[in-house]
Amino acid sequence: MVRLKNHPILDFPTGREVVFTFNGKDIKGIEGEPIAAALHAAGVRVLRHSPTLGRARGFFCAIGTCSSCLMTVDGVPNVRVCTEPLKQGMIVETQKGHGHLPIE
Amino acid sequence: MRETDIAVIGAGPAGLAAALACGESGATTLLVDFMDAPGGQLIKQTHKFFGSERQFAGTRGIQIPDIIMDQLSKMPNVALMWGTNASGYYADSGVLTLEDGARFIKAKAKRVIIATGAAEKPLAFENNDLPGVYGAGAVQTLMNVHGVKPGDRVLMVGSGNIGLIVSYQLIQAHVEVVALVEAAGRIGGYLVHAAKLRRAGVPILTSHTVVRALGEETVRAAVVAEVDQSWQVKPGSEREVACDVICLAVGLTPLVDMMWQAGCEMKYVPALGGHVPVRDENMRASNPAVYVAGDAGGVEEASSAMISGEIAGISAARSLGFEVKEADARLAQLKADLAAIRSGPTGEKICAGIKCATVCGGEW
Ligand code: FES
Numbered sequence: 001m002v003r004l005k006n007h008p009i010l011d012f013p014t015g016r017e018v019v020f021t022f023n024g025k026d027i028k029g030i031e032g033e034p035i036a037a038a039l040h041a042a043g044v045r046v047l048r049h050s051p052t053l054g055r056a057r058g059f060f061c062a063i064g065t066c067s068s069c070l071m072t073v074d075g076v077p078n079v080r081v082c083t084e085p086l087k088q089g090m091i092v093e094t095q096k097g098h099g100h101l102p103i104e
Numbered sequence: 105m106r107e108t109d110i111a112v113i114g115a116g117p118a119g120l121a122a123a124l125a126c127g128e129s130g131a132t133t134l135l136v137d138f139m140d141a142p143g144g145q146l147i148k149q150t151h152k153f154f155g156s157e158r159q160f161a162g163t164r165g166i167q168i169p170d171i172i173m174d175q176l177s178k179m180p181n182v183a184l185m186w187g188t189n190a191s192g193y194y195a196d197s198g199v200l201t202l203e204d205g206a207r208f209i210k211a212k213a214k215r216v217i218i219a220t221g222a223a224e225k226p227l228a229f230e231n232n233d234l235p236g237v238y239g240a241g242a243v244q245t246l247m248n249v250h251g252v253k254p255g256d257r258v259l260m261v262g263s264g265n266i267g268l269i270v271s272y273q274l275i276q277a278h279v280e281v282v283a284l285v286e287a288a289g290r291i292g293g294y295l296v297h298a299a300k301l302r303r304a305g306v307p308i309l310t311s312h313t314v315v316r317a318l319g320e321e322t323v324r325a326a327v328v329a330e331v332d333q334s335w336q337v338k339p340g341s342e343r344e345v346a347c348d349v350i351c352l353a354v355g356l357t358p359l360v361d362m363m364w365q366a367g368c369e370m371k372y373v374p375a376l377g378g379h380v381p382v383r384d385e386n387m388r389a390s391n392p393a394v395y396v397a398g399d400a401g402g403v404e405e406a407s408s409a410m411i412s413g414e415i416a417g418i419s420a421a422r423s424l425g426f427e428v429k430e431a432d433a434r435l436a437q438l439k440a441d442l443a444a445i446r447s448g449p450t451g452e453k454i455c456a457g458i459k460c461a462t463v464c465g466g467e468w
Pocket residue numbers: 058059060061062063064065066067068069070080081082083
């Protein structure tokens with residue numbers, strides 16, 4: 001997948017480039033864009049595996065209403081990455097099953 | 105516990121308009137949205153609005169949140185909470201539970217205006233959970249807001265205006281639209297939009313549906329087939345279409361979870377997108393503490409959402425004894441504006457739906 005350039009109508013906001021990790025691998029994205037957009041631009045479409053059958057899941061609504069896109073971000077499970085803004089140094093992981101809350 | 109006269113859930117067009125009306129009345133108002141900024145789906149609406157000046161005609165959708173926020177931020181009786189999920193409503197006590205990522209907050213509200221909007225409808229077919237099966241709104245958000253190409257070859261499902269327009273937007277973004285399938289016998293949206301697709305060489309397959317998606321972890325193809333008049337797949341008509349995105353533009357459905365929680369009387373109204381609360385003409389639900397506004401009460405568009413939001417806001421404030429200047433005249437004007445918006449050909453269906461969802465006689 002790629003980022004759109006030279007769109008006939010739209011200009012896209014260009015933010016600061018940041019680096020985050022996806023399953024341990026460094027990926028570049030734009031600060032403040034949803035994590036899912038950065039992943040998609042990098043060709044990542046599988047965001048988690050379902051709890052019972054382990055089926056691959058990507059995003060579906062991209063506006064935070066369907067919960068298809070839950071991932072583990074900085075150790076916190078069930079983050080809706082379609083709306084969660086990307087920050088420098090974030091640790092993003094595909095989630096298997098329900099995930100566990102890090103409770104001290 | 106936090107207390108407020110009125111809580112407004114959702115800061116899209118309906119919630120913003122509702123909060124503004126509540127704020128003007130002097131009622132303490134709490135406006136909550138799970139996103140980090142207000143506006144809801146207005147942030148995707150780059151076009152100028154039609155209609156009357158009262159509903160921002162001539163203004164681009166993306167500019168409206170700022171205009172309303174400018175007024176709200178000057179009202180000391182209005183509190184704003186972004187990045188906050190309204191996770192529950194306890195109808196017996198009027199307590200809302202809110203969660204802002206770090207804290208769990210309880211808020212007691214005398215009235216709640218539910219303006220939670222709508223969600224993309226899925227479509228039932230084999231493997232419809234594969235990554236690459238995306239809602240049309242998602243494709244639009246990814247492409248038009250974030251500038252990321254949703255895929256290389258898209259199969260569009262649904263020929264309503266959304267399906268047609270998003271297909272054309274994909275082509276503008278240099279994405280191939282391999283075909284558009286529509287289960288009905290004819291195109292649902294405006295023919296001007298369909299004509300653009302035809303000129304771009306996109307096959308429009310009416311009386312066709314998707315039977316299954318193919319692929320291991322992501323979509324690599326779709327199997328489409330012809331359907332007969334009773335929507336049954338014609339045997340032997342199945343064929344494979346290579347694509348990496350199956351884009352579903354089969355409509356939206358109101359987000360009504362909180363209204364079920366509130367014990368509101370609900371009704372299934374297909375013309376409005378699914379289950380909706382039964383309401384009176386002032387948007388009050390069967391639970392007298394609850395009002396509904398915008399798409400949560402029936403899927404329409406942003407202008408009507410702002411109007412129903414304002415109606416709900418004025419009515420909720422009035423029900424608590426707050427004075428709203430020229431309330432009766434404003435309500436009458438708003439209802440006339442709504443009727444005008446719903447007067448077009450698509451409005452007929454909406455009007456029938458609204459009638460079906462409105463309590464008998466228009467009053468509880
Ligand atoms: S894709 Fe629907 S919540 Fe993220």
